[in-house]
């Protein structure tokens with residue numbers, strides 16, 4: 541059995557930005573060669589220097605991928621497979637680099653030691669450091685030499701552990717295409733909001749308005765942990781969307797936080813830990829322009845809501861083997877402005893707010909000032925939500941697989957009422973049999989697969 545383990549480090553979110561590659565060649569479970577190269581990425585900005593410690597000065601005089609590949613491509617041929625930890629990432633980096641340099645991606649199949657660790661040994665979470673801890677493999681995480689070596693050692697353990705025939709087990713860990721998108725709400729209400737979206741490669745969290753204890757407990761139900769998260773995006777700075785203690789955990793786990801540039805000052809003013817994130821380069825400020833995290837192309841768009849710095853929804857698009865998929869979401873919406881529906885058109889998953897029932901709000905013990913604020917700039921009523929949904933659906937050429945109703949008020953609404961008002965209005969206006977799910981303050985029972 542011959543294989544090479546590889547590991548890429550990238551400079552930015554684009555797949556063609558490899559700045560280092562490690563290669564470990566293994567024959568009959570003996571390491572024959574360890575080799576690594578620095579690569580000059582196509583762009584000067586090095587977003588991930590804080591992770592891998594490789595800076596522009598280190599790579600600016602190194603060969604580009606196009607220059608390097610002819611010297612290293614022989615490692616990828618005449619072997620049984622290529623191993624990588626989270627192979628869909630390394631495969632997509634190699635593919636993007638080959639594509640942009642005009643080379644063919646080697647036909648050799650990839651096998652993922654991350655999937656392998658779950659399938660064979662039931663290790664969760666399954667990041668490289670977790671698996672290395674499990675096996676006492678020495679690791680200097682994000683050092684390309686160490687990461688590649690660790691991946692090779694994990695694969696060697698698998699080859700030792702698994703009895704013949706190995707093929708059946710191995711088939712499960714082949715990565716020859718990317719799979720779909722999954723989504724899970726950890727809860728949505730004024731008590732806290734957080735949504736997880738992930739594919740085989742990246743896990744992103746939209747808002748983090750729960751305690752660390754709650755997050756850990758709930759995430760473990762779907763076999764995830766906080767340090768599985770690759771990026772956290774926030775919609776606005778209200779406490780039901782950001783938890784200060786959780787931000788400290790993100791700093792510790794090196795999980796970057798993304799927020800719209802308009803929110804930056806208010807975010808830093810309110811949260812000491814956001815200032816720390818900013819200082820160490822882990823607060824990423826985004827604009828209205830699309831940006832990428834793994835396969836996800838993300839665009840933030842402004843929505844009205846009474847929060848300083850503003851409030852943002854997200855449109856998240858991914859090209860999957862089943863075609864282009866889109867999630868559009870806004871958890872808090874003060875009112876619907878003209879043209880707002882444009883951000884939600886052609887979605888496969890929609891999430892919009894259906895906060896309150898007008899009568900229940902009027903009859904609640906809240907002050908008139910608060911009632912007016914909620915109605916005018918705070919949150920959408922069930923009726924307003926259904927009208928917004930109607931406009932979105934009327935202008936879209938497809939029906940979403942699911943519509944999630946977010947931020948349902950505990951005091952001034954019920955799940956049943958929100959569902960009824962929206963369902964009835966939409967079916968009276970030509971949209972019957974929609975899959976509408978009102979979100980709970982607690983997590984969704986099942987992960988939604990797109």
Ligand SMILES: [Zn+2]
Nearest residue numbers: 730778780872
């Ligand atoms: Zn909120």
Ligand SMILES: [Zn+2]
Nearest residue numbers: 776778847872
């Ligand atoms: Zn809010």
